Amino acid sequence: MHPLALEFVLLYLALGLAIGAAVALRDTALGTPVSATLAGTGAAAVVFWPLFLPFLLARRSSDCDRRRKPAAPPEDGPLVRALRRTQRALDGALGGIEGREALGLASVLTRMPDVMRSLEAQATSVEGMARLLATPTAAAEPDALEPDLARELDTARAEGDRRLRALHDRRREELLRAIIRLEELVAMIHLARFARERAGAGPLVQQITATVEALAELSTEDNT
């Protein structure tokens, strides 16, 4: 045999041994019992290692799933829960109406899904702010900064906290107002539903329209 060919064969087999061992070790680690199958796979990997290499280098799907799994979202707070409870009540009230067109509310109530989405986003944001405000700030190491600089830093932090708290309080208040209006809306829809046959729904429809308009404004004014 030509010396170069011999060297090539030796190199090929050396690589094959390494890959065969890697395949066998990985299969053992995955719970494959030491058996003739494992030995056969290892031997095949030694001889035909170019065919096993793509499998050895590929990331396992279970690993991918584990790595891609997102961090658990923070638990919903009381505002989001209250909003969802009101939404369920609203859906129930609307479900009792036999055709929204009959009440002349179609053009108004079609805005509700957008309003609810916007309010829920606001509720999530307010709860995020509350969580941030509740997080204790890391204590600065003593003597890490000059006293003047440290004092200015504390002042800036306190000012930031104050502004964030003010924003949180304002938005929380607006959101609570919106939830109250929603509860009123549910009650009005129930009333309109039963008043309809007595031709007394006209003023209620106007009130509902006004409420939805107000809710739409409440849900959008924070975004501006």
Add this chain to the structure above:
Amino acid sequence: MTPLTAEMDPTLGIEPKPTIGTLLNWMLADRARFREVLADPDDQERVLPRLLGIATSSLFLYGLVMWVVVAATGTDLPFMTGVDGGRPGNLSFAFAYSLGIVGAVGICLPSFYFFALQCGFRPTLRNIVVAVAGGQALTSIFLIGILPVFAALILGVERLGGNSEALAVWTKLGLLLPLVAGLVGAAELHEWFTGLAVTLPDDARARREGVVSFLGLWSTALYVVVAPVLVYQLLMTFGRVGF
């Protein structure tokens, strides 16, 4: 103790992992199921050693049979032994065919990947390896299937009074049997390659229809050329080493 797989309720839709026996059964009787297993990413890693086992053992068996035929007919193969009248070793054919035909995949693998990319597919090397190994397993099974026919042919030539030259010619033709059987595997490989076009959007598929067909044929032709060259080289090497 009864194996767990035997207790599984088939109505649950849980199937036991494919063994060599079930793979053989699917290759012969249920080609669609066989392709399904090859395409399943969860099964590919488990199936590959079994497919290679089927292919190499069948080709090894074919090599042993060919050595018996060559020895029995007294066929002279100077390209293997390097001298007239020499006899190749009893494992030369077995090793040359089993290593050469399967090993050719390793050489062609980058080209298969490149061609698939040129077609606009998004293949993985794993998919390619398993598809080719599946084609080889089919080839080897078909080869074992036609081997008795070849043996009967040789016996017929011998019984009908054929001289040693006629026997040698038929024996040498027998060495090309993997090429004949390889048509089955090549057809399977071509079908798999063109089948990847299904994953393309309709407009892209229409645009690339000609390219897919051409590169599918080219990929198949590449393997059909590389594998015999490698086998020939290994036959020479092993024949002279004296395996």
